[in-house]
Amino acid sequence: DNNFTLELADEAATLAFGAALSKAIVPNLTIYLHGDLGAGKTTLVRGLLHGLGFTGKVKSPTYTLVEPYESIEAAQGLLNLYHFDLYRFNDEEEWESAGFRDYFNAASVCLIEWPEKAEHILPTPDIDIYFEIKPDGRNVRLVGHSLPAEVCVKNIKE
Ligand code: ADP
Ligand code: MG
Numbered sequence: 001d002n003n004f005t006l007e008l009a010d011e012a013a014t015l016a017f018g019a020a021l022s023k024a025i026v027p028n029l030t031i032y033l034h035g036d037l038g039a040g041k042t043t044l045v046r047g048l049l050h051g052l053g054f055t056g057k058v059k060s061p062t063y064t065l066v067e068p069y070e071s072i073e074a075a076q077g078l079l080n081l082y083h084f085d086l087y088r089f090n091d092e093e094e095w096e097s098a099g100f101r102d103y104f105n106a107a108s109v110c111l112i113e114w115p116e117k118a119e120h121i122l123p124t125p126d127i128d129i130y131f132e133i134k135p136d137g138r139n140v141r142l143v144g145h146s147l148p149a150e151v152c153v154k155n156i157k158e
Pocket of ligand 1 (some may be wrong): 003008009010012035036037039040041042043045049060071113119136137138
């Protein structure tokens with residue numbers, strides 16, 4: 001099975017889901033994060049990075065477009081994680097000149113907020129994660145599209 005839905009009652013639940021994801025991920029993964037402003041996308045990345053053992057501050061890359069976290073010593077081995085927020089992205093040439101394409105490689109995990117803003121140039125996702133704001137918390141749906149994604153989903157469910 002390649003998908004599931006979860007109810008996240010509060011911020012702690014979103015961080016815990018990120019931590020669960022950190023145990024399940026494998027390198028060479030592109031993850032799209034969908035959902036309105038304030039839905040919890042950055043919170044999930046924060047939980048994931050903390051789960052990988054990163055102890056620094058995780059800030060939203062709204063103005064810089066990407067925040068790199070390189071040479072993280074995860075249980076899976078050395079990882080490069082790139083956190084994109086493309087909300088303000090509007091210059092397709094910047095994608096090439098900034099070297100963003102190189103961030104998608106066999107040793108990296110790329111998490112992308114607002115992938116809709118660059119859908120013609122982004123690599124296709126291995127995993128889509130959809131956040132929905134509810135009166136009481138968030139619903140999150142994860143859909144896997146590739147073999148590595150299936151491995152990841154299986155790891156989370158175990
Ligand atoms: P986004 O990156 O999607 O714009 P953020 O993660 O920056 O959203 O902000 C989400 C906001 O919602 C934060 O204030 C966070 O504390 C809160 N939040 C995160 N997860 C939940 C949840 N499951 N239920 C309620 N509030 C949440
Ligand atoms: Mg965000």
